[in-house]
Amino acid sequence: MCLAIPGEIVEIMPDRPLAKVDVTGVRRAVNIGLLDGERLAPGDWVLIHVGFAMSKIDEAEAQATLTMLQGIGDAYDDEIDALRESRID
Amino acid sequence: MRFVDEYRDSEKARALAASIASLCEPGRHYKFMEVCGGHTHTIYKHGLEDYLPESISLVHGPGCPVCVIPMGRVDDAIHIASQPEVILTSFGDMMRVPGGRGSFFDAKAAGADIRMVYSPLDALKIAERNPSRRVVFMGIGFETTAPSTAMTVLRARAAGITNFSVFCNHVTILPAIKAILDSPDLRLDGFLGPGHVSTVIGCRPYSFITGDYGKPLVVAGFEPLDLLQAVHMLLTQLASGRSEVENQYGRVVPWEGNTKALEAIAKTMELRPYFEWRGLGFISHSALRLRDEYADFDAERIFDIPGGRVADPKACQCGEVLKGVLKPWECKVFGTACTPETPIGTCMVSSEGACAAYYNFGRFTRERVKEATR
Ligand code: SF4
Secondary structure, eight states: OOOOEEEEEEEEOTTSSEEEEEETTEEEEEEOGGGGGGOOOTTOEEEEETTEEEEEEOHHHHHHHHHHHHHHTHHHHHHHHHHHHOOOO | OHHHHHSTTHHHHHHHHHHHHHHSOTTOOEEEEEEEHHHHHHHHHTTGGGGSOTTEEEEEEEEOTTTTOOHHHHHHHHHHHTSTTEEEEEOGGGTTOOBTTBOHHHHHHTTOOEEEOSSHHHHHHHHHHOTTSEEEEEEEESTTTHHHHHHHHHHHHHHTOOSEEEEEEEBOHHHHHHHHHHOTTOOOOEEEEOHHHHHHHOSGGGHHHHHTSOOOEEEOOSSHHHHHHHHHHHHHHHHTTOOOEEETTTTTOOTTOOHHHHHHHHHHEEEOSEEEETTTEEEETOBEEEOGGGGGGBHHHHSOOOOOOOOOOTTOOHHHHHTTSSOGGGSTTBTTTBOSSSOSSGGGTSTTSHHHHIIIIIHHHHHHHHHHHO
16 A cells, blocks of 8 residues: 555546556556646556556656566555455546 | 666666765764655665665664554554444555454454455445445555545545545654654664655655754655665765755656645645654654544544554564664564564564565575675
């Protein structure tokens, strides 16, 4: 829950502050209401905290963060498992 | 050097390590506190301390939100979970945290309806789907998760959902740093500022540390190179007699933070007069509760909460570890009575806790690094 995970935006949902993101193959909706001013678009990367995109990052940063997270093992796997169970819509 | 093999910028790391060594004043000892549990994790995982000169020690701070939840609040949450029709929802990290009468997992095994969720929005979803149940979300975390809870409360209000509430245990990092600066136990020379918390609060709020206390602070990223670079920046400041807030993690952390997130917190939450931190005791204005305007979403007002204070187990030295006075392995029960499987203290529960990080990685990395550098 303390981990920020990078996700790539695949779709901005109409009418709601939600976007579908891809986090290492897991696709879920996250809330993007806290990044209102950023004009997010598919292909952008964001750091996600517990279902909310909290900051926009570039792809190189996203990849570096993913590599680091994969290296920490259990805690990251738990976070992805939790995300998999998420049903935000 | 082990970690250098794993990193693309090996040259840079080597140069940094050498430059760090050259910045150290002969005969002076430096103590830097890394506030965030994520940093503690990186430090142990990569054996960073062993790459720094002996005159620099890194001290672990209180930045693990699961670690600082006092036992009494765990008991209170379990009490709420045992009320009629209640579904208690919580991040997975909380499930094994011991309270005075067991953990969430124990309560669940005994029949309470406690469910793990990824996001407070998932808790809200459960409330929508179960209109006859009362769904309570256990809100924990620093400024990284508080905005999510705040946004969820706003959403619940907008959607007219009335069977959802929050048991708010959100804490704020600055008062804890201040408490540590005021405590006589520890003399620190500077701080590695938390990366993700700063994406929300920005860099400005740290200025009391650099101004009033005269200690430099560098907001740092989570890779080994980030931390080395931040240490370098701290030493550079000290060498030139400066104490300023600097941002090493500018590629993620905007100087102003996330104003939308701060607005959401300010709209729905206010500071409590005081809050108990596990191991650190009561710290004034160090935690958030829901504002009166959102009382109908406040589990503390909806349910009758015992609110008892439960003393930490005698053997537990988490307070000393959270203040950076003791290293994990110096606790008497470390690795014997207290392990990640059977935690006595909270620092052993979360992977960000200093004890768990050292238990899982530190011990081995230390040995390997020692061998490699021999
Ligand atoms: S070893 Fe266990 S009891 Fe001792 S400080 Fe760490 S978590 Fe607390």
